[in-house]
Amino acid sequence: MRASADALASFAVFADHLNFTRAAEELRISQPALHVKVRKLAESLGRPLYRRDGRKLVLTADGEAVARFARDHDERLAHFLSEFAGAAQARPVVLAAGQGAYLYLLGDTIRTMLTDQPTRLRLINCDHRQMLAAVRSGRAHVGVSVLDVLPDDLSVAELATFPQVLIVPTTHRLARRRSVTLRDLAGESLVVPPAHRPQRVLLEQGLRSASADWTVAVEAEGWPLITHFVTLGVGLAIVNGCVPVPRGFTAKPVTDLPSVTYHVVHQPEAVNDPRVATLLSHFPW
Template identity: 30%
Template sequence: MSDNKPPSIRFPYKSDRLKPLRAFCQTVRLGSVSRAADALFVTQPAITVQLQALERDLGVALFVRSGRRLSPSREGELLYEMAQPLVEGIDALESQFRDKLGGMDAGELNIAANSSTILYLLPRIVENFRQAHPEVRLTLHNAITADGTDLLRSDSVDLAVGSMMEVPPDLSYAPVYRFEPLLIAPTGHALIRQRELSLHDISGHGLILPPRRQITYRLVDLVFHQHRVPYTVALEVGGWEVIKQYVAMGMGISIVPSICLTEGDRSRLATRPLSQWFPSRSYGVVVRKGKVLSPQARAFVELIQPDLFTRGGYDDSGPSER
């Protein structure tokens, strides 16, 4: 039994779709077959053949003549809209590849972090990065976690470093460091001398806390409400250094992660651990899901945690014990 189906038509140019599409885009851009041929360093008949084959394959006329100029038809305008980014992307592939390959010799890196992370966690990491990659322009955007996630979503920053309580579904969070919660008070304060300590004891003193939008305030509020213990906020103020200064002056007490305490604080502040009520705070790397990190960003993350990528460290279900 013979097969009566007509043989499919094959055009030689199909083996290289880029050539006719490039010829088509240049002709639309320049309005002339001869100018397109000059731009592509080929003969005018070669351009004509490519365009004719493209029209036969698509079954539409791609150009209309307007005087001496060729203009795209309605179908041609649609094809140009679709084909131009493809042609430009392919033509730029080699140079972009070379740029990416040598990306660590130049470029820029934008990181979002809150003031405490910038002040206490990142200085040594930034110093090491600058020494290894001095040509990269590094910008640290001082932003609380909520604002940092907005910067991530808009691609205004490459990554964020900080602490998260809840992780939105469009972001990935890899906790790397953990810091214990501490009560801080002036040296000699009654709570420091007290043998046994309870949440009720703490609630009897005015708390100095960061603004309500920040994680610390939300965490303190959550713990006191879970234990049904009322508490008083004596002062809301931004920045751990300011909070520590006001506590040292006797204006109140505070609950802080141990990341913000330095050797210089020992002479003016006393501490007590609070891990029996308050969870430890994780700090790590936040990225937008689906975003391919630049070589600069990957190099910075490797300084934070060298095996973060190889161990599959991004956890989008929230902070976890490491």
């Protein structure tokens, strides 16, 4: 079993894009040549490294492991060569998270890291599925997201938990309540995430169980746009409790919706890396 450094480096680039055309362009080789490199690497290892899922390519578990090894190998080699040349530079630690985590949880962490060591932090903005793939493949060292199912192949820790809350104007009929139920939303128009998003699915299931008739005021992607529509009077919205409440509005816990927990994930051995340990020490535990 043999795997050349060139094949590993090429596969790491392919794993970043999961697209042969874009990866070949970055490597400045032809697409057929990249196909051959990836195919021969898989053949030499005796395992499929990626599969087709509909119109997308996804890494297999073995592909994630190879990509992680390839990136680590490339990183160590680059560090050795720069150190050998007398120009060693600190390698960056990579954090993958979604919009909510960056906006409402990780601001101080990022600010501190950039102040202490400006070149030692790189950020990836992605959803929870992309975050898990990035950590598994070694593209990111640490990930933060709300997770419906906790992965058993990664180290997972709770970062923060928030109730789901209804944002309403202080003049609204529900504003005087200490908390609300989904049944209380009968007849209301709601600003909601696009169909099939996890929060939308959970909300629809809960409202259906509560026999609450409601209407979609507008679909919006991301908490900032959702709350903006609420301030415009388009409708009410249920958001995570970490989302700031606009002036003139109030947030009421929704008692029959579960709390939302943000989790931190990383490879089990990642804590042995001083860069990762430093990043984790700045998290708002």
